[in-house]
Amino acid sequence: MSERMGIIDIGSNSIRLVIYEVLNMGAYRVLYEKKYAARLSQKVDRDGTISYEAISSILPVLRSYQDICASYQVSHVRAAATAAIRNAQNSSDITRWIKEETGLEIQLISGEEEGRLGFLGVIESISLSDGFIIDIGGGSTEITLFLNGQYKESLSIPYGAVNAHARYGTSTHWSREMVDDFVSSIHSFLKEHVWTQQHPGLTLVGLGGTVRSLAKMVQKKQEYSLPVMHNYRMEPEDIRVFYNTLPYIPSDQRKKTPGLSKDRADLIIPGVILLQTIFNWLESTHYLVSGAGLRDGLFYELMQKDYPDYMKQEVLTKSIWNLLHFHSTVPAGQLNQVHSGMQQLYQVLEGEASVSDSRIMYASSMLYRIGEQLQHHKASQHSLYWIKNHGVWGLSHRETIITAIIADYHPKGRTPAEIDFHQDILYSEDYKRIIRLGSLLRLASALYGNGGTAVESMKIEKKDDFLQLHLTCRRMPSMEQKELEDIKKEVEKAWKIDLSWTISISSKS
Template sequence: MNSKIGIMDIGSNSIRLVIYEMTETGAYRIVQECKEAARLSEKVGANGRMEREAIRSIAPLLRQFMAVCHMHGVVRMRAAATAAIRNATNSDEIVQWIAEETNLTLEILSGEQEGYAGFLGVVNTMNVSDGIIIDIGGGSTEITLFRDRKRLHTVSFPFGAVNMNWRFGREVKNGEWSPQQIEEMESFVRSSLQNHDWILSNPDLPFIGLGGTLRTLAKINQKRQDYSLPVTHHYEMTIEDVDYFYGSLPHLPYEKRKKTAGLSKDRADIIVPGLIILKTIFEAAQGSAYLVSGAGLRDGLFHELVNAEQPVVANPLITSIRNILSFAVPVSEAHVKRVNEYAVRLYDTLASGTSAAMDKRLLLTAATLYKTGAALNYYHFRQNSVFWILHAGIGGLSHRETVLAALIADYHPKNRTPRLLRTHADILEPSDEERVHRLGSLLQLAIGMDRSESGMITSINPTTGDDAMHLRLESKSEPILEQRELESVAKDFQKAWNLTLSWSILPSSNF
């Protein structure tokens, strides 16, 4: 029986609730998420205390979040507070007040714990071995260095987008930051880094951003460039992209900045200090590019709760695919496993080279998910599967790989494939068109060899020579559906690979 798990994050800028559904085998998905801006870091007085009235102001929201958990049947709950409450001088008292007002048991995360949870969110959903994670919250900024998917260092700085806006932006007129105000904040951030040599001595690593600042910049950039895949997870921004925002957003009047496409109104003021923190640390560390992670603190808290002994998953892509297939998707796992095995066997016979690992990831994704769209409508499952693959936020795939996997899964060279290649030309590389035709036609051949989804063909033995490939197939009995499908897809396969295809079918030695 599936269970529900609630994760509540009481942050310095916002309070969020995420509810996960988890199967007995460990697959999971998000079934509800609620968010409300609270700006708790603005409720800390000059003496460092947060008064009870501030807690009373958020108590109704916390009680409603708990009611949402009750309605969903949540059986395990983890509520965690970050910088605003952590750094308050009366943090223990705040925990007691929240318990009295809401019956909620609150855990205060240390900066180290917060950074580690963010690290888990990243490495469990992205195919990145080395990098620097930056989590710019409302009241703190966590920096984590990892190599070979192992965390090496974490530091938490007691400044974030909200309290830095309060400290450096109070004198800003009409929302327009002056060069002097920007420089004062940059200088403060740079000075904070001086005692952390590991930040300054690991250049040329991608900066992976958590939290609202980089996600918001990604949304603005996607709108600005009319980007063809409106997904922020694993979205990449160049140094030039962020430099553009650095030269424009701080100098816009507040009312005009609020109208920026992709920028929510409740972040229009704090986007500037968040941007200054981001760019200053990126330049000091000599980062190579900006990557956005849609998974972070709450995801890490979830993994710590349900996989305490081994919270780092072995393979983000396989985990993500398993999660998709585990929830009401009318797909035979035995069938898609056979299709992937056939596809890899064909690929190993035909191709080799430096792109083999990427090609096999694409084949795994497309072979396993090509029929997920049948959950919506069987007769249009291929088109539905494309949408599913493009928008599911599949862990372990870049945006380019995601688009390629969707194109390969729905290979239709006369119509849909050319159209989708044009639609996503801003993401793909020139060589990708040939890759789509080759891998797409190869996948259709692999699907054809199990058209009945019954394992009728028990063995395949592909051989090549003299610009031809021959398939020696063994079958339980006459594979009528499979033969018909092979005849249907052979022409596209031959054209894509520039060879002649033939096959022979023998009785299986196992029957």
């Protein structure tokens, strides 16, 4: 059993549709996404209203979204509007017009509520307990504080990329005076909220098109080897260099900036000014890009009501649970046995695992066979590609690369090549880490990956440089023993040990 939900986000710059499929136990996935650049902030008249004619221009988009939802058999549609419509003097007229013309009930999201929903999108997709969130939209910018994984405060500044450009900028370039005037206006709003300067040293998580555009530009500049936005980390200098240059470059030259789309060439200037100014004001340490925000928060709020126990699980656990439910053909019990065996071996050989190593062992052991759904031949290579490009929420980019390489562990061929390809992300010590964890995954897979029924229990004995596995089996483990022999030298080389094993058949058999 499953149900499908549609989320329509009527923003100040764009109108988006996302369709989710939810299984009866709570696992979910995105089935469809669509975006239309409406730039509603530019349609606000001098008296603060938006005319019926202006709203009529977006009605075909909303009807199209309704048709798409119907074709996907969506059972519930949630439509929400943010700054451009909520701040319009005739907002009630606008929602009435839309209801009369399309039947859609539009929920007006306040600035504070927009911040809270953005937080919900972030906290459900990134493993981070403390930080600030900035959501730069077309007609407003929300700043949110969260501590210990809990929402604390939120404020909305009535400037976004679209309306700030209309008020402070020009169609070609900005002057220093324009930039200074805009910065002063931002400061005047921030001064009214003391809490914004009471938590220095936190991460600033960025949402919205401006942040994603800047991240793409940074990645192009750095020739970054993993072109994935979600959970991408940027340093202060990455944004500062664009803040100091982009406003003063003529638009025809700015459009040639690698990674910057032409339809963002004008909006990127107020966007980067907002981002840099607020980053400095908050005294944050670095940026993280979130691919999840308001739309996801609107969905997660529904999920919290319908599947409260599922939504309480940790980010990484839910992400892998979703992937396995929709994209894996391997019985979960086998994968859990491989993970348990990998943990047991690590504990004896290395001791207590770090938080990062624990996450990597869990992710790699649960996902190393996910490529089999695509094709059994070269399945591990498909798994590597899937993990890197699909994304596993709860892992940093570095952890994602390590997990993917371990899933396709081949120390004499592809593994060194992958490590070399991602040397801009990996640390020097990661080579040893990948070799060791990769060999453990291969060893645990040899023991439990062939149906998971032969090995009943395993006791591990380590003395000096000798590691012996005492295996109690339900039957003669012919396939398992062959795979153990195949992986033996790799494990010995990675851990600098001599590996052996004994086999006894259980009396219960």
